[in-house]
Amino acid sequence: MSRLLAWLDDRTGLVTWTRHALEHPVPPRTGWWYVFGSATLIAFLLQVVTGIALATAYVPASGQAYESLRFISEQALMGRFLRGMHYFGASAMMLLIGIHVARTYLMAAYKYPRELNWLSGAVLLLLTIALAFTGQLLRWDQTAVWSVIVAAAQAGKVPVIGTDLARFVLAGDTVGGATLSRFFAFHVFFIPALVFLLIGLHLLLVLRHGISERPRLGQPVEEATYRARYDAMLRSEGVPFWPDAAWRDAVFGAAVVAVIAILAVIVGPPELGRPPDPSILQAYPRPDWYFLWYFAVLALTPTSLETFIIVVAPLVFGAILLLVPLSNTGERSVRRRPWAPLLVIAIVTVIVSFWIAGAQAKWSPDFAATPLPAEVVHDTSAAVVEGARLFHSKGCEFCHQIAGHGGERGPDLSNVASRLTSQGIALQITNGGPNMPAYARSLTPDEVQALVAFLSTRK
Amino acid sequence: MDAAGSDASPDPAPPAPPSTPTNGAEMLPRRRFFSRLSTAVSAAAAVIVGVPFIGFLVAPLVRRVPREWRAVGPVDRFAVGETVSVTFQDASPLPWSGVTARTAAWLRRTEDGGFTAFSVNCTHLGCPVQWIADARLFLCPCHGGVYNADGTVAAGPPPRPLGEYPVRVRSGRVEILTSPIPFA
Numbered sequence: 001m002s003r004l005l006a007w008l009d010d011r012t013g014l015v016t017w018t019r020h021a022l023e024h025p026v027p028p029r030t031g032w033w034y035v036f037g038s039a040t041l042i043a044f045l046l047q048v049v050t051g052i053a054l055a056t057a058y059v060p061a062s063g064q065a066y067e068s069l070r071f072i073s074e075q076a077l078m079g080r081f082l083r084g085m086h087y088f089g090a091s092a093m094m095l096l097i098g099i100h101v102a103r104t105y106l107m108a109a110y111k112y113p114r115e116l117n118w119l120s121g122a123v124l125l126l127l128t129i130a131l132a133f134t135g136q137l138l139r140w141d142q143t144a145v146w147s148v149i150v151a152a153a154q155a156g157k158v159p160v161i162g163t164d165l166a167r168f169v170l171a172g173d174t175v176g177g178a179t180l181s182r183f184f185a186f187h188v189f190f191i192p193a194l195v196f197l198l199i200g201l202h203l204l205l206v207l208r209h210g211i212s213e214r215p216r217l218g219q220p221v222e223e224a225t226y227r228a229r230y231d232a233m234l235r236s237e238g239v240p241f242w243p244d245a246a247w248r249d250a251v252f253g254a255a256v257v258a259v260i261a262i263l264a265v266i267v268g269p270p271e272l273g274r275p276p277d278p279s280i281l282q283a284y285p286r287p288d289w290y291f292l293w294y295f296a297v298l299a300l301t302p303t304s305l306e307t308f309i310i311v312v313a314p315l316v317f318g319a320i321l322l323l324v325p326l327s328n329t330g331e332r333s334v335r336r337r338p339w340a341p342l343l344v345i346a347i348v349t350v351i352v353s354f355w356i357a358g359a360q361a362k363w364s365p366d367f368a369a370t371p372l373p374a375e376v377v378h379d380t381s382a383a384v385v386e387g388a389r390l391f392h393s394k395g396c397e398f399c400h401q402i403a404g405h406g407g408e409r410g411p412d413l414s415n416v417a418s419r420l421t422s423q424g425i426a427l428q429i430t431n432g433g434p435n436m437p438a439y440a441r442s443l444t445p446d447e448v449q450a451l452v453a454f455l456s457t458r459k
Numbered sequence: 460m461d462a463a464g465s466d467a468s469p470d471p472a473p474p475a476p477p478s479t480p481t482n483g484a485e486m487l488p489r490r491r492f493f494s495r496l497s498t499a500v501s502a503a504a505a506v507i508v509g510v511p512f513i514g515f516l517v518a519p520l521v522r523r524v525p526r527e528w529r530a531v532g533p534v535d536r537f538a539v540g541e542t543v544s545v546t547f548q549d550a551s552p553l554p555w556s557g558v559t560a561r562t563a564a565w566l567r568r569t570e571d572g573g574f575t576a577f578s579v580n581c582t583h584l585g586c587p588v589q590w591i592a593d594a595r596l597f598l599c600p601c602h603g604g605v606y607n608a609d610g611t612v613a614a615g616p617p618p619r620p621l622g623e624y625p626v627r628v629r630s631g632r633v634e635i636l637t638s639p640i641p642f643a
Contacts (some may be wrong), residue, residue, distance in 0.1 A: 063557020099512040145559065146586060149640065150601070153585035156642030164520050166642040171519045173639035176560055177553025178519065279546040279563035281579055281587045284600045298584060299602040303616055363615075367589065395594030399603075409603050437605050437613030442595040 025238030026245050027213035033107070034211065036100035038249040039256050041199065043093035046257060047131075048192065050086040054079075058138070060184035062177045065140035066275050071267065084264025090132055092260055092291045097128050102344050105324065108332035109212035111221045111348050115325035117209065120202045122321040134187035136288045138180070141273035145175055146285035148183075156248075159309045175278050191345075210234065211245070215332035222329055286361070293351045296358035365398035366407030376403045379457050387454025390447055394439070402458065410436055417459045426452045518557050524550045528627070528634040531566065537633065540565040542608065544579070550637040564624055564635055565590050565597070567608070570607070576635050577610050578622035585640065588621065597621065 009015035057076055072079035101121065104110060110118035116320065133151070137144045148170065155165035164366040172180035210230060270288070274280055287295050301309045334341055369392065377388040391397055399409035416425065429448055432438035439448070529547035537543065545566045552560030565577040565588070577597075578588045586601035596613060597606035605614040610621035622641035627634050 061555040061557075062553075062559040063555045123568075139584075149580065149585040152640070153580075153583075153642055163642060167519055167639075170640070171522050172522075174549055174562060176549055177556035179559065275558055277558035277561055278587075279544075279558075280560040281544055281563055281589055283587050285586055295601075299616070301616075303618055306616070311564065314638065364600055365598045365603060365605075367598070393593040395591045395596055395598070398591070398594075398598060432614065435603070435614050437607065438594055441607070 022242035022246070023240040023322050024207065024210070025234045026211045026241045027233065028237045028239050028244075029214065030211060030245055031214070032248055033103055034245070035248050035252040036096050036103055039253050040093060040096040040100050042253040042256060043089055043096055043260075044199070046194065046260065047086060047091045048094060050082050050089060051188065051192075053082050054086055055155060055188060056388060060138075060181050060188075062140070062175075062180040062250075062276065065138070065180055066272070069140065069272055070334075073272065080268055081261075083266050083269035084267065085260055086135075087269045088260045088267075090135055090262045091288075091290065092256055093128055094132055095255070097125055102348075105213050106334055106340055106344060107212065108221075108337060108340070110325045110328070111330070111332060112223050112226055112328045114205070114209050114212060117202060117205045120198050120205065122324075124195065124198050124202065125321070126318065127191055127198065131187060131191050131195070132288070132290055134183045135192065136291070137183045138187055139270065139272065140180055141274060142280060142283050143273045143285045145276040145278055146283055147250045147287060148175055148179060150285065154310050157307050159307075159311070164284045173240050211241075214333070217335055219333075220329065220331045241334040265305055281369075284367070285363075292358035293354035294358075296354040296361075298361070299361070300354075300357065360408075360437075362408035364407070365395075365409055367398065369397040369406045372397070372402060372405055376405060377454070379454075381453075382449050383453040384457055386455075387450035387452070389452060390443075390451050392448070394443065394451075396451070399436070413455060413458055415458055417456045420455050422452050425455050526550055527637050528629070529637060530629075530632045530634050531564075532633055534628055534631055534633055535566040537566065539572065540570055541570050542577075542592070544590070545576075545633075545635070547635055547637070562637070563587075565621075566626070566633065566635075574626045574628070574633055575610070576624040576626040578624065578638075578641055580622065580640055581617055582612075582619040582621065582641070583615070583617045585642070 040184075054072065054387070057068060057072050057079065059065055069083075073083055104118065104121065107121060137148055152166040152169040154168050156162040168174065170176075171182045213230065213233065274283070275428055286292065297309060298306075299388055331337060371392040372388050379385070391400075391402070397406040399407045401408060401412045402414050420428065426448055428436075429443070429451055430438060430440040443451070460596050488631050524549070526597065527550045531545035531547050544563050546561055549560045549562055556575060563579050565579060567575045567577065569575055574627050581588050581599040581601065581604045583602055583604045586599050588597040588599045588604070595608045597608075597610075599605070599615070599617070603615045604612070604617040606617065606621050607613045610623065612618075612620060622638075624638050625636040627636075
């Protein structure tokens with residue numbers, strides 16, 4: 001065995017190289033904060049393996065993908081489990097790369113000489129987002145089709161080249177036979193190839209510059225002294241990466257895989273929605289959880305800021321990400337960089353707030369609203385009963401709640417009569433507002449009167 | 460299988476370089492020529508591969524799909540004043556398009572007997588609007604856009620009225636002209 005290894009090493013040099021890579025000294029006491037990069041890599045490798053398995057049965061054709069997904073989910077051996085692993089693997093990869101970026105930023109590990117570690121990681125972050133988006137579309141059901149159209153509509157907002165970009169996304173004038181194959185090629189070949197290349201570069205840079213040590217207060221990074229100090233620290237206190245530091249990566253990585261597997265078994269993959277038929281108009285497209293916050297951003301953005309948010313904001317975000325390592329010297333400790341935790345907290349708070357808003361989606365009409373039950377209407381006079389019926393049939397209830405029934409787009413009208421007079425209610429109904437249609441044209445005076453009679457009982 | 464190092468004899472000395480001091484000066488232009496030649500032929504090869512690659516990817520931008528009139532039903536199937544959804548095939552569906560080649564429109568028979576075919580795509584971000592007949596409104600399920608029966612914006616984020624398809628009546632049948640999804 002050892003002779004075989006020696007021969008292999010003579011012909012390839014790989015054994016020596018691997019030993020150097022594994023045993024290279026790393027700073028002591030790095031701790032559990034350093035496991036998120038390797039865990040992201042493990043999640044990516046899990047995606048590669050489960051993705052290859054799924055690709056052996058998936059048919060990347062607009063007309064057949066849905067049926068092949070049903071086959072994978074319902075009939076193929078372990079198909080449901082593999083889809084679940086691939087879904088929760090994607091979720092894990094998004095979450096872990098987010099934490100890894102935040103950790104690197106908080107510890108200022110991007111400073112000299114590791115600026116390109118950060119930049120290669122920043123590109124990997126963008127590619128991971130691209131993988132998540134294209135992957136969600138390969139679950140080629142009704143939601144996927146409408147997500148493609150929403151993506152194309154956003155591309156369409158770009159000045160000058162918008163229409164061309166939208167056509168590029170759809171691969172044509174409308175969703176059709178060419179649309180899915182294109183996303184499949186990007187999700188399965190193009191983006192993963194770039195990810196492999198950049199992970200290679202990222203790891204090469206980690207080996208070249210070494211793992212960054214824990215920041216120490218009062219020990220700023222200077223180009224003239226950093227490398228000598230780091231090397232001296234490694235000589236005096238460095239420990240071999242394998243196994244002194246690697247055991248944490250192994251334990252955490254294995255835990256990530258285990259959690260993904262457990263979720264895949266217990267929760268399972270996301271249900272397939274209706275078939276990808278763009279002529280079925282009863283559709284309620286919602287993105288997967290990792291984009292749900294952006295769905296809320298698009299709903300809550302004032303129209304005047306829309307193009308800015310859709311077109312400029314992502315560019316600004318990308319630019320900031322690339323500009324971070326410009327400040328490549330100085331203190332690394334968060335105590336001398338108080339804005340760093342504030343920024344991370346601000347970004348997380350904003351995303352979580354929009355995320356909650358997106359999950360509730362109060363701006364969406366409640367298409368499932370049912371007529372108000374008699375005990376809610378309470379009053380039995382003819383005009384009030386008629387008004388309550390109209391409240392549902394004319395669509396008021398899609399957006400307004402009464403006693404917990406109805407949508408949440410507009411104000412809750414359970415007590416509307418205590419803040420508006422009958423005249424005020426009638427005016428609001430006929431004239432509407434920025435977020436409410438003016439009903440003057442679609443209601444007869446009698447209908448308005450009945451509605452006012454009903455709403456006036458809501459005190 | 461020999462293990463490394465079993466051949467103890469040292470490597471023979473490398474052969475003397477072909478150049479001699481006398482022609483060293485002439486070698487430089489030769490090397491420059493070779494390096495330029497190699498770069499140029501590699502670039503040419505990359506262009507040979509790259510042009511079809513990029514061309515194929517952007518082909519949908521230059522390929523103009525013909526527009527077709529599609530019959531959606533006899534005129535008398537549509538009641539005056541009503542708005543209903545109609546389904547028709549895209550202009551030139553690929554054989555593997557399946558159900559994705561289908562498109563819908565909201566067809567309204569107006570009071571003067573004419574027809575208006577609204578695009579189902581919300582002008583905000585393209586989601587499918589739903590016609591609520593009793594309320595005489597189109598509602599968007601994504602971000603809460605609302606349109607009146609005539610397609611004008613009633614409330615919410617949409618920046619423009621609903622798009623319209625060209626529509627005509629031929630031999631008693633209503634026909635809709637297939638069109639790109641109206642973006643921007």
